[in-house]
Amino acid sequence: MAALRDWLNCVFAGRPAWMNALMVFCAFMAFVYVPWDFFVKPVAEDQEVWLGVMFTGAAAKFGEPLHWAIYAAGAHGFYRKSHWMWPWASIYVFSVAIGMGIWPVVYHGGAVGLGVGVLGFVLFALLAVLLWRAQPHFSAHRASLRDRYPGWALVTGGSGGIGEYFARALAAEGISCVLCARREPLLEALADEVRRAEGVEVRVVVADLASAEGVEHLLAAVADLPISILVNNAGFGAAGAFVETDGDRLNAMVALHCGAPVALSHALLPAMRERGNGALLFTGSIAGRQAVPLHGLYAASKAFQLLFGESLHVELRGSGIDVLVVEPGVTDTEFQKLAGERPLRGEPPARVVAAALDALGRQSSLIPGWWDWLRANAAARLVPRRVAAFVARDVFQRRLL
Ligand SMILES: NC(=O)c1ccc[n+]([C@@H]2O[C@H](COP(=O)([O-])OP(=O)(O)OC[C@H]3O[C@@H](n4cnc5c(N)ncnc54)[C@H](OP(=O)(O)O)[C@@H]3O)[C@@H](O)[C@H]2O)c1
Numbered sequence: 001m002a003a004l005r006d007w008l009n010c011v012f013a014g015r016p017a018w019m020n021a022l023m024v025f026c027a028f029m030a031f032v033y034v035p036w037d038f039f040v041k042p043v044a045e046d047q048e049v050w051l052g053v054m055f056t057g058a059a060a061k062f063g064e065p066l067h068w069a070i071y072a073a074g075a076h077g078f079y080r081k082s083h084w085m086w087p088w089a090s091i092y093v094f095s096v097a098i099g100m101g102i103w104p105v106v107y108h109g110g111a112v113g114l115g116v117g118v119l120g121f122v123l124f125a126l127l128a129v130l131l132w133r134a135q136p137h138f139s140a141h142r143a144s145l146r147d148r149y150p151g152w153a154l155v156t157g158g159s160g161g162i163g164e165y166f167a168r169a170l171a172a173e174g175i176s177c178v179l180c181a182r183r184e185p186l187l188e189a190l191a192d193e194v195r196r197a198e199g200v201e202v203r204v205v206v207a208d209l210a211s212a213e214g215v216e217h218l219l220a221a222v223a224d225l226p227i228s229i230l231v232n233n234a235g236f237g238a239a240g241a242f243v244e245t246d247g248d249r250l251n252a253m254v255a256l257h258c259g260a261p262v263a264l265s266h267a268l269l270p271a272m273r274e275r276g277n278g279a280l281l282f283t284g285s286i287a288g289r290q291a292v293p294l295h296g297l298y299a300a301s302k303a304f305q306l307l308f309g310e311s312l313h314v315e316l317r318g319s320g321i322d323v324l325v326v327e328p329g330v331t332d333t334e335f336q337k338l339a340g341e342r343p344l345r346g347e348p349p350a351r352v353v354a355a356a357l358d359a360l361g362r363q364s365s366l367i368p369g370w371w372d373w374l375r376a377n378a379a380a381r382l383v384p385r386r387v388a389a390f391v392a393r394d395v396f397q398r399r400l401l
Contacts, residue, residue: 010317014081015137018130023078029071038064051095052102080362083139090131097124139358145173148322148361149279151228152201154178154268156209156218156260159186161333162283163233165353167194167202170229176201178225180218181234182208209234209260210252219267227268228275232261232305233283237298237339239400250297257301261308269321278321279360282309286329286367286376291385293393294400298339302327306365313364325365326356329372341399347372 012020037046038061046060048067055063070092077085100120104113142148153170157163158179167177171194179187184206191202205221207214235257238249265280272278287295288302309325316323330336330346337343347369355368367373379388 006317011079015078016134019078019134019137022127023075026071026074026078030068030075034064034068034071038068049099049103052099052106054103054107081138083358085131086135086138087132090128093124093131094128097121097128100124139362142361145170145229145279145357145360146175149175149228149277151226151275151278152176152178152222153229153231154180154218154222154227154264155231155233156180156264157234157283158190159183161335162328162331162349162352163231164190165349166231166233166281166356169350169353169357170231171198171200171202174198174200175229176203178203178205178222178227180205180207180209182206210256212255212259212263215260215263219264226271226275228272228277229279229281230264230268231281231283232264233281234260235283235301237295237335237341239295239340239396241294242296245297253297253301257298258304261305265312269316272321273316273319276320280309280312280316280321280323281356281360282306282325284309284325284327284365286327286372288327289376289380290392291389292396293389294396295339295392310364322361323364324356324360326352326359327365327367327376328352329367329369329375336399340401341396342401344399 015023043057043061046057046064048055048060048063050063074089074092076082077089098121100123101117104116104120107113108116153167153175155163155166155170155177158167158177159181160183163179163181167179167190171177177194177200179191179202181187184204187204187206191204194200195202203221203225205218207218207221209215209218236253238245238253242250261282269278269280272280282305284305285298285302287299288304288306290299292299306325306327309323313323328347330344331349331352332346333349352368356366359366367376379391383391
């Protein structure tokens with residue numbers, strides 16, 4: 001019971017009651033009413049009103065998927081407090097107000113029609129005004145990252161790819177950064193550029209985080225800093241048959257993807273908890289949602305990060321520390337080349353990072369990009385696990401160099 005209560009508290013937190021009611025209404029329409037309307041109701045009985053014009057029969061059926069999409073977007077938008085909800089939710093509700101004003105007058109007429117029309121218009125127009133004024137509830141208008149997590153950020157894998165863009169984005173928010181990786185010249189070049197462009201402090205720590213000594217060296221190098229954002233991002237892939245992959249490379253992957261994030265999180269979380277604020281991010285992968293033959297250990301290590309992060313998200317609730325596992329699909333970095341895969345076009349790393357920083361504090365995990373979200377959820381929830389594994393094997397067979 002307590003679990004259900006805590007979950008419901010999470011779902012309904014941070015919105016006024018009227019907005020929660022709208023979210024529940026949209027979810028009801030998206031999951032119950034419109035599917036019933038579309039699949040069960042006979043075509044001859046179908047009716048749909050758009051901007052006060054009533055459509056019936058096949059024309060009404062034809063318009064239902066759009067209503068469905070609008071309610072689904074509304075439920076999702078209210079749930080996530082997505083920034084695109086402003087001004088679109090208000091504009092849509094105002095269009096409904098116009099329809100509610102016109103429809104009773106045209107189709108019923110008389111004093112009753114006029115009365116219902118005026119009442120419908122006023123009620124929905126008021127709702128549109130409420131939604132217009134609710135802009136601060138939607139994401140773009142939250143307190144800055146710097147205000148939410150005052151202190152330094154530590155980004156592992158900061159010499160390139162997604163880590164580089166985390167560093168750029170955090171510095172652009174005025175947050176001083178520690179950049180850690182093995183390639184010193186790349187780290188120093190990025191540090192110089194970011195210092196000049198953003199006027200923040202940047203400390204470079206050269207360490208191999210696949211070794212216990214490397215992790216200790218990094219922790220010693222940041223011991224004097226108030227680290228309030230830890231981005232566990234360093235990682236690499238190793239495509240190919242497990243038994244034919246070099247054992248040291250496999251051990252390094254486990255150490256880097258599992259050992260280092262555990263050690264860094266364990267060492268840095270107590271101070272965050274004491275200060276009452278902090279953020280812990282993991283760059284996982286959609287590969288962590290299912291078995292991926294020919295990339296099996298990588299998928300398993302990313303599944304580790306996902307479950308570890310999602311567990312900490314709940315464990316640390318109420319402590320002021322936000323936890324997020326961002327799970328990108330293919331992203332345009334050096335990753336594929338170093339993993340031994342054919343180069344593929346993917347999401348720009350800047351977009352992955354922007355989505356992650358926007359989701360931080362709102363959810364425990366995020367798959368950036370609707371196509372990757374659809375693929376990962378279809379594979380993980382709709383298809384039997386073994387079928388998904390065979391499909392993944394065929395996909396990765398074609399991707400091997
Ligand atoms: N790109 C994708 O398609 C994709 C998709 C899903 C998830 N991811 C995840 O995103 C994260 C970042 O990868 P990326 O795409 O940005 O690839 P990337 O461009 O190859 O960057 C990897 C970063 O990790 C660092 N690193 C690798 N081994 C290290 C070690 N032993 N010690 C310290 N740092 C190390 C690298 O720096 P040095 O070489 O200088 O040490 C580099 O800064 C990884 O965790 C990866 O699994 C990537």
